[in-house]
Amino acid sequence: MKFFIDSADLEAIREIKAMGMCDGVTTNPSLMAKAGRIDTDALLKEICRIVQGPVSGEVIATDADGMVAEGRRLAKIDDHMVVKVPTTYEGLKATAALAAEGIAVNCTLVFSASQALLVAKAGAAYASPFVGRLDDVSEDGMQLIADLVEIYGNYDFATEIIVASVRHPLHVVESARMGAHIATIPPEVVRKLVSHPLTDRGLAAFLADWNKLQGGN
Numbered sequence: 037m038k039f040f041i042d043s044a045d046l047e048a049i050r051e052i053k054a055m056g057m058c059d060g061v062t063t064n065p066s067l068m069a070k071a072g073r074i075d076t077d078a079l080l081k082e083i084c085r086i087v088q089g090p091v092s093g094e095v096i097a098t099d100a101d102g103m104v105a106e107g108r109r110l111a112k113i114d115d116h117m118v119v120k121v122p123t124t125y126e127g128l129k130a131t132a133a134l135a136a137e138g139i140a141v142n143c144t145l146v147f148s149a150s151q152a153l154l155v156a157k158a159g160a161a162y163a164s165p166f167v168g169r170l171d172d173v174s175e176d177g178m179q180l181i182a183d184l185v186e187i188y189g190n191y192d193f194a195t196e197i198i199v200a201s202v203r204h205p206l207h208v209v210e211s212a213r214m215g216a217h218i219a220t221i222p223p224e225v226v227r228k229l230v231s232h233p234l235t236d237r238g239l240a241a242f243l244a245d246w247n248k249l250q251g252g253n
Contacts, residue, residue, distance in 0.1 A: 037211070037212045037217065037218065038059040038217060038218040038219075039058060039059055039218070039219060039220075039226075040058070040059060040060040040061055040062050040092075040198065040218055040220035041057075041058050041060075041061050041221060041222075041223060042061075042062050042063075042067070042200070042202070043063070043067060044061075044063045044067040044068050044071035044073070044079060045070075045223065046079075046083065049061060049083060049086055050086055051223075052223060052226055057226060058089070059089050059090075060089040060091060060092075060118075060218070060220075061083050061089075061090075061091045061092070062091075062092040062120070062142070062164070062198070062200070062220040063080070063083070063091070063092060063093055063094065064144070065094060065096065076093075077109075077113055080093045080110070080113050080114070081113050081114055084113070084114035084115075084116040084117065085114075087116065088116065089116060090116060090118045090140070091116050091117055091118060092117075092118045092120040093110045093117060093118070093120060094120035094121075094144065095107055095110070095120065095121055095122075095130075098122075099126050100126040100127075100129035100133070103121055103126065103134075104130050104133050104134060106119075107130065107134045107139060108134075108139070111134075111139045111140075118140040118141065118142045118161065118162065119139055119140065119142070120143075120144050120164075121134070121142070121144065121160075122143075122144055122145050123143045123144065123145050123147075123151045123154075123155055123163075127143065128143075128154055128155070131143055132158045135158065135159030135160065135161075136159070140161040140162075141158075141159070141162070142160065142163075142164055143155040143158070143160040143162065143163050143164065144164045144166075145164070145166060146165040146166065147165065147169070147170060147180070148180070149180065149184060149187060152165060152180075152184045152187065152188075152197075153187060155195060156191075156195040159195075161194070161195065161196065162196050162197075162218070163184070163196070163197055163198065164198040164199075164220070165177070165180050165181060165184060165197065165199065165200060166200050167180065167181060167199055167207055167211075168200075168201035171203070177201070177207075178207070178210050178214075181197065181199055181210075181211055181216050182214050184197050184216075185197065185214050185215045189215075196218055197216045197217050197218065198217070198218040198219070198220050199211040199216045199218065200220050202219055202220065202225055203225070204225060204228065205228050207219070207225075208221060208225070208229060
């Protein structure tokens with residue numbers, strides 16, 4: 037499974053990249069605003085230089101023509117750029133147009149198997165089902181991932197599944213067990229994936245024993 041980092045925080049991206057845990061990055065307007073950068077295109081360029089892998093930048097337009105124009109601009113920022121398009125009727129039209137031009141598209145805000153099927157038919161490079169937000173409204177986000185893995189596996193779709201809206205380590209582990217291609221993970225969840233109280237307790241015991249061997253207290 038590939039790990040994308042769901043963030044526009046350069047420091048966090050650099051740190052996780054240094055761990056070997058960053059295959060790509062996904063951003064959105066909310067994450068850009070949180071980063072406090074007005075020059076969003078320049079920020080995306082910086083992220084591409086750090087990651088050297090797929091970096092999703094989201095369009096703001098809601099009509100197909102506007103999305104296509106904006107997508108072309110985003111694609112020119114760097115060779116690693118992926119254009120993030122909402123999974124709407126207009127978004128699917130834009131996806132097909134951009135994909136026909138050889139521009140990689142990440143269809144975001146996928147909440148159903150039917151949407152994901154259309155995304156793949158439109159030629160998107162990635163489909164991003166939002167598991168956490170489905171859980172929030174008492175729907176089974178992980179069941180959607182299982183459905184998509186099965187559906188995509190039935191056909192010769194090149195579209196990769198990006199498990200998005202990841203809230204905790206189990207979302208990542210269960211997605212990996214199901215065979216999802218990618219999880220896009222907030223930095224705080226990456227840290228939770230590493231952490232285990234028994235690891236901390238075991239390390240503390242080893243260090244205490246080492247200190248005793250060295251004549252420490």
